Amino acid sequence: TYLEEEMVRDLQRCSYRKDLYQKMNKVDPEAPTEQEHRQAGVTKVRYMQWREMISSTATLGFRIEGITMDNGVVLKDFKQTRTKEQIIATLIRFTDGCPLILKAYENRLNAIKEALLQSPFFRCHE
Secondary structure (H helix, E strand, O other), rough: OOHHHHHHHHHHHHHOOOHHHHHHHHHOOOOHHHHHHHHHHOOOOHHHHHHHHOOOOOHHHOOOOEEEOOOOOOOOOOOOOOHHHHHHHHHHHHHOHHHHHHHHHHHHHHHHHHHHHHHHHHHHHH
């Protein structure tokens, strides 16, 4: 989560963060600009915008951060899962393709969507 006030403050300070540069560079070494490579740092604003663009956040409004499989294995490599097809494939894998579970997820997501569409708070904030 990144508040608008934080973005304004970050842009004014222009503080470059090495930790965010390293995260970005690890996922895609071509993502940082030449200047960011020289500084070995990116601003939080730049990192957050990049992260939204490479994931499903920009197109679908959400992203998968991680899932725990029924055998206890935790999967976290979803940074570049961005298309509807990739999300569906991930959900099918997570549910082992069980139609009842998939339908339950679909119903729950639709209920959340409907609640957000009716929410005065949500309309004013995103």
